[in-house]
Amino acid sequence: MYEIRLHSRGGQGGITAAKLIALAAFRDGRHATAFPFYGAERRGAPVVSFIRIDDNPIKIYSQIKKPDLIVVLDPSIMELVDVFDGLKDGGTVLINSQKPADIPQYKSYYVDLTDIALKVGLIVAGTPILNTPVVGALAKIGLFSRESAQSAIEEMFTDPRNTQAAMLAFDEVKHE
Amino acid sequence: MNENKHTTLSTGNNAVATAVRDAKVQVVAAYPITPQTEVVEQIANFCENGIFDAKYIPVESEHSAMAACIGASIMGTRAFTATSSHGLLYMHEMINWAAGARLPIVMANINRALGPGWNIWADHSDALQTRDTGWLQVYVSTVQEAYDTTLMAFRIAEDQRVYLPVMINLDGFALSHINQLLTTEPIEKIQAFIPPYHLDHAIDPNNPRGYGTMTAADQFVQIRYDIERSMRASCAVIEEAEQEFAKACGRTYSWTDEYLCDDAEILIISMGTLGKEAEVAVDILREEGVKAGSMRLRWFRPFPDIQSRLVGRDLVVIDRDYSFGYGGIIASSIRAKTGLESYNVIAGLGGQEVTYLDIASFVRERKIGKEVWFGIEETKNGYEISRSDI
Amino acid sequence: MSGIPTTEYLKKCTSSCPGCSATLILRYVLKAAGPDTILVVPACCTSVLQGVYPNTSFDVPVYNVAFASAAAVASGVAAACEYTGKKTNIIAFAGDGGTVDIGIQALSGALERDTNFLYICYDNEAYGNTGMQRSGSTPHGAITTTTPTGKRHFKKDLDRIVSAHNIPYMATSCAAYPKDIYTKVQKALSIKGPKFMHILTPCPPGWRYSSEKSIELGKLAVKTGIWAMYERENGKLKLSSQTIAAIRKPLPIEDYMSPQGRFKGLDPSQLTKTKQEIQFNLRRLEREAREADEDGAEEGA
Numbered sequence: 001m002y003e004i005r006l007h008s009r010g011g012q013g014g015i016t017a018a019k020l021i022a023l024a025a026f027r028d029g030r031h032a033t034a035f036p037f038y039g040a041e042r043r044g045a046p047v048v049s050f051i052r053i054d055d056n057p058i059k060i061y062s063q064i065k066k067p068d069l070i071v072v073l074d075p076s077i078m079e080l081v082d083v084f085d086g087l088k089d090g091g092t093v094l095i096n097s098q099k100p101a102d103i104p105q106y107k108s109y110y111v112d113l114t115d116i117a118l119k120v121g122l123i124v125a126g127t128p129i130l131n132t133p134v135v136g137a138l139a140k141i142g143l144f145s146r147e148s149a150q151s152a153i154e155e156m157f158t159d160p161r162n163t164q165a166a167m168l169a170f171d172e173v174k175h176e
Numbered sequence: 177m178n179e180n181k182h183t184t185l186s187t188g189n190n191a192v193a194t195a196v197r198d199a200k201v202q203v204v205a206a207y208p209i210t211p212q213t214e215v216v217e218q219i220a221n222f223c224e225n226g227i228f229d230a231k232y233i234p235v236e237s238e239h240s241a242m243a244a245c246i247g248a249s250i251m252g253t254r255a256f257t258a259t260s261s262h263g264l265l266y267m268h269e270m271i272n273w274a275a276g277a278r279l280p281i282v283m284a285n286i287n288r289a290l291g292p293g294w295n296i297w298a299d300h301s302d303a304l305q306t307r308d309t310g311w312l313q314v315y316v317s318t319v320q321e322a323y324d325t326t327l328m329a330f331r332i333a334e335d336q337r338v339y340l341p342v343m344i345n346l347d348g349f350a351l352s353h354i355n356q357l358l359t360t361e362p363i364e365k366i367q368a369f370i371p372p373y374h375l376d377h378a379i380d381p382n383n384p385r386g387y388g389t390m391t392a393a394d395q396f397v398q399i400r401y402d403i404e405r406s407m408r409a410s411c412a413v414i415e416e417a418e419q420e421f422a423k424a425c426g427r428t429y430s431w432t433d434e435y436l437c438d439d440a441e442i443l444i445i446s447m448g449t450l451g452k453e454a455e456v457a458v459d460i461l462r463e464e465g466v467k468a469g470s471m472r473l474r475w476f477r478p479f480p481d482i483q484s485r486l487v488g489r490d491l492v493v494i495d496r497d498y499s500f501g502y503g504g505i506i507a508s509s510i511r512a513k514t515g516l517e518s519y520n521v522i523a524g525l526g527g528q529e530v531t532y533l534d535i536a537s538f539v540r541e542r543k544i545g546k547e548v549w550f551g552i553e554e555t556k557n558g559y560e561i562s563r564s565d566i
Numbered sequence: 567m568s569g570i571p572t573t574e575y576l577k578k579c580t581s582s583c584p585g586c587s588a589t590l591i592l593r594y595v596l597k598a599a600g601p602d603t604i605l606v607v608p609a610c611c612t613s614v615l616q617g618v619y620p621n622t623s624f625d626v627p628v629y630n631v632a633f634a635s636a637a638a639v640a641s642g643v644a645a646a647c648e649y650t651g652k653k654t655n656i657i658a659f660a661g662d663g664g665t666v667d668i669g670i671q672a673l674s675g676a677l678e679r680d681t682n683f684l685y686i687c688y689d690n691e692a693y694g695n696t697g698m699q700r701s702g703s704t705p706h707g708a709i710t711t712t713t714p715t716g717k718r719h720f721k722k723d724l725d726r727i728v729s730a731h732n733i734p735y736m737a738t739s740c741a742a743y744p745k746d747i748y749t750k751v752q753k754a755l756s757i758k759g760p761k762f763m764h765i766l767t768p769c770p771p772g773w774r775y776s777s778e779k780s781i782e783l784g785k786l787a788v789k790t791g792i793w794a795m796y797e798r799e800n801g802k803l804k805l806s807s808q809t810i811a812a813i814r815k816p817l818p819i820e821d822y823m824s825p826q827g828r829f830k831g832l833d834p835s836q837l838t839k840t841k842q843e844i845q846f847n848l849r850r851l852e853r854e855a856r857e858a859d860e861d862g863a864e865e866g867a
Binding site: 019022026060062065155 | 184185211296347349350351353354355356357449450452453455456529530531532
Binding site: 202203205230231233234235236237239240241243244245246247248249250251252253255269270273379380381384385386387388389390391392395 | 601602603604606613614616617618619620621622624625626627628629630631632634635637638639640641642643644645646647648649650654671672674675678679
């Protein structure tokens, strides 16, 4: 079982991102579940979402304590919470950032998703939307195929800028 | 799997809304409450987008939601509502009315704790407080099961042998908000499975009758007994519906969802999503050589006949509910029905995290005849169930 | 009575009190509505007087429902009729407690949602069915079993609450004027959307007068001006002729109150307050009717 914890802020699309990630994994022929931890629904508040991917049906509903992968959509959250808490030794990290993070103990990736969203004009209510570009970045990391990422995005969104942003993120994601 | 265009990811809430649409419900009356909101939102969306021709009544309270469903149902139209927690208790009066009036209304209740303090997470106390109202109650554990059971609920409720309302229960957030795979069925198949709504006692101005008039004790007792007779008759109807559903759609459901129970020496008994999590605990325990099994109760009303499955085994009963001054509701129901004692773990109240590792520990630490509250240190050695100490 | 059908939908076997004017109202409501009608009745005198199961004295379907739920159940009935294309008249028939107190939330919701039904509040100014406790509709100074020295608060102005919902038709009437009830119910049922009627219902045991005086008291209520009869169509108020006459030449309020045991304890200051309230209400209604008239004249020009 591959377990992912995704950190975002309310309004950034983290919950939809989790669903897209699970859907892309499913389009790859695997089982997947995605769920957020909900507090009171407030814009801007830190939100945690969980994704599980496996070859067999998934029976676990409890939160992920020891993730294989951490995704950080808003790096400013790293000042508030220990986003690496419980991450498996040698686990993977993807951060929405212009520069690499100093975490040599993990497999670290970074990509400027905000810049990509702004570039293609993915902005809702003044907030750059990161949920579709992040799926492209995760395809590059090898979570699922590029085609499955595209298929998941197209199932949920009709605006072609979403796929465009994902493909840009696929190309731009960097390994430290 | 990918070739099936009807399979995608869905939340539990969306699965219920989709089943309501596919079952061609005619009147929906609902009031929003967390974590049920997505059910109402989706239904309203389906209606506005013209893909669902039900009359959607955006009522001003849950009491009115059930009242409006009663009005629609007695007129011979298929009615549905959804609620949660405080909403369920706010409509409690009308819940009784719906069953007493023999109306096959279907309701989804997204299980949530009751305040105070405010708590929006999973807890079975809401639905279990309505267990004596004459509603059939079923508790589901996956998104697929939520969809399938909602479809079956209409067929069961509307069967002339039953004519009682059905409440489908989904754990708040844990199931209402999780995205899992959902395979939906073609409308023609569903139409064949759920016959058109027909209510023998529907209102007809050409044949005027008084409904719910003053009723003296003799007739009242008869009317009450009729409810119980139908509740018992519903057992056969439930089994038929589940068998027919399996034939039509290939997915099998029963009174309980059992995992490695046949040779089990210890049974973990629970309801809702914890029942699935318990299966993972069973795998871990089996690796340790502990012969455990998981029995998830699906139906709570009518209460399943499970005595023969339980006798001779250690029972670990997880209650996500409590009857104050008495005990866990599932454990005490099992004791009342079968005379069997269990190790009763009160766990998961108010969305308390209970993992498969915790459930495995419950089994290892079991003390039959005692009750513990998960997370409450002073109960760790267990209360005597007899409770001479309170 | 000329022009009113002789068909009866209320059989002569109700279990109502002698002199019950709620029964009289219902008789004419049903004559106006005809056989294709469904009554939705919450807990009130009408839930009792229709008879004991399995018998009923009504010749239209009656759906008895819980106290707070009449307007909401009617919403469901209306949605079902809309779905199936039925043109059946849907009438919620509720007492004052079930309307101004426990049922007001459901009523407000149903009116706001443009529900196609007629809601009739028959107002005997107390919880009659349970033995005359005060309701929000009990008038100032009236003795009830829960206001043994007379009610300290004033009667809730239900009609202004309802009119704030801007419904297409609302009217008041009084049991002593069956033809007025008949005409207004017919008109109400000819209009689509939410309609509301508020009908004063003299009640011998509740108001403490002898049972042959119900009609007389109803007329006195109107002639003294303590009860006004009017229609409000699309927001425009039109006073009924009986109330126009009462404004011109009102009878003294004492004529209405003195035959009723419930006002026995009324002291002079309470009487003064009641008189002021009557004057205030009538002036307001007059003003509103005049404005509606002037608006109508402008539109006409």
